[in-house]
Amino acid sequence: MPEETRETPAAPDTSVDDRAGKCHYRFHDKFICDRPTKPGQDLCVCHRMERTPEEEEEFLAEVEKVMDDGKKNAVYAAYDLRGFRFPKEFLHFLDEKLPGHVFLQDAVFKGDLLFDGTEITGDLWLQDTRVDGQCSFFKTTIGGDAWILSTSISSKANFLNTVFGGMASFADMTVHGSTSFQGAHFNAATSFVKVSFGYGVEFHSATLPPGGTFRDITVSPGRGESLYRFAKQVCQNMGEYREAGDWHVKERRDAWYTKRAKCAVDTLNFLRHYRWLRWLARRRIALFVAHVRAWPEAFVLDGIFGYGERPRQVGAAALVIIFTWTLYYRIAGAVYDTATSRAADIWGCLYFSLVTFTTLGFGDLRPLPVSAYRLMAGFEAVAGAFLMAAFLVTLARRWGRG
Ligand SMILES: [Zn+2]
Numbered sequence: 001m002p003e004e005t006r007e008t009p010a011a012p013d014t015s016v017d018d019r020a021g022k023c024h025y026r027f028h029d030k031f032i033c034d035r036p037t038k039p040g041q042d043l044c045v046c047h048r049m050e051r052t053p054e055e056e057e058e059f060l061a062e063v064e065k066v067m068d069d070g071k072k073n074a075v076y077a078a079y080d081l082r083g084f085r086f087p088k089e090f091l092h093f094l095d096e097k098l099p100g101h102v103f104l105q106d107a108v109f110k111g112d113l114l115f116d117g118t119e120i121t122g123d124l125w126l127q128d129t130r131v132d133g134q135c136s137f138f139k140t141t142i143g144g145d146a147w148i149l150s151t152s153i154s155s156k157a158n159f160l161n162t163v164f165g166g167m168a169s170f171a172d173m174t175v176h177g178s179t180s181f182q183g184a185h186f187n188a189a190t191s192f193v194k195v196s197f198g199y200g201v202e203f204h205s206a207t208l209p210p211g212g213t214f215r216d217i218t219v220s221p222g223r224g225e226s227l228y229r230f231a232k233q234v235c236q237n238m239g240e241y242r243e244a245g246d247w248h249v250k251e252r253r254d255a256w257y258t259k260r261a262k263c264a265v266d267t268l269n270f271l272r273h274y275r276w277l278r279w280l281a282r283r284r285i286a287l288f289v290a291h292v293r294a295w296p297e298a299f300v301l302d303g304i305f306g307y308g309e310r311p312r313q314v315g316a317a318a319l320v321i322i323f324t325w326t327l328y329y330r331i332a333g334a335v336y337d338t339a340t341s342r343a344a345d346i347w348g349c350l351y352f353s354l355v356t357f358t359t360l361g362f363g364d365l366r367p368l369p370v371s372a373y374r375l376m377a378g379f380e381a382v383a384g385a386f387l388m389a390a391f392l393v394t395l396a397r398r399w400g401r402g
Contacts, residue, residue, distance in 0.1 A: 357384035
């Protein structure tokens, strides 16, 4: 039935009647396009995905008109390009001076979106925007706020030396290539929420914003160190040390991941130099060996010490060692009481384990004169000394900062 009413010219539906011959494009029911359409078409030349070469010319002329009109409006200069479908070769915004706001919500760029060297004095809006190529804001100045929401970029995103004069909000953004914020200036609060950097992201020598939010950010492993460090520094600036600590752990883990990969490559290269060891490299045994080189660090620094941020983890490791050794002493019958010369019971073993772990060593209970028992007790004392020191350090780090 609705199909029929649309075809009849005198349709009872008034909204369709009013807008006969006009573009049907809508954005979030707020923005309605008033451009005329050609007979048999629902959408104007700007909002149509497919265009003939002549229509492509018309489209470019229309963009030109929007930009010129935008500049002329002295009170509220704005360039309304919402929902525009830009062709692959579009290079309009390079090195322009755009006084006012730029609206690019729901726009589709079949090629690249290039704003290199452009000066926007107002806000920049990219919402539900799709870029099939790369996105570049190299040396772009955004005087107002930058809203990059639900934007998807199929290739690289380049914010090299971009100046964000106002707030910079990145939410629900997906970049499939690598992203760079190198040397970017963040002058106001900056937030990254639910952002996925498919390849990696670099914040080297970007200025720290006075505040910000960093949440639910996905980066491929081994490529997020720079982002984590940046997030950590922002949190530290704001005095949110607990959050900063969590970013610190992430940063260290990512650095370890990179180191592990480097370890593997180094080992492989070393083995390739020696003909008689080459088969090791070929059989991936070398990779295993290389990983083994990096694992102790992960076990001690991450698993136990929590990179100095997890006092509870250190405490738990201490308890595990004390109880495991208690059981070992009891099962092996390794400890005897010097007063009664009898093997200690489970409580005696727990007591001995505690005294050994804390390196007190009263000497009322002793291990039997068997090398294995003595070595195990000695090892517990070493582990105890290390874990007690680690516990103090992590506790001081967490509490000392507030
Ligand atoms: Zn339209």
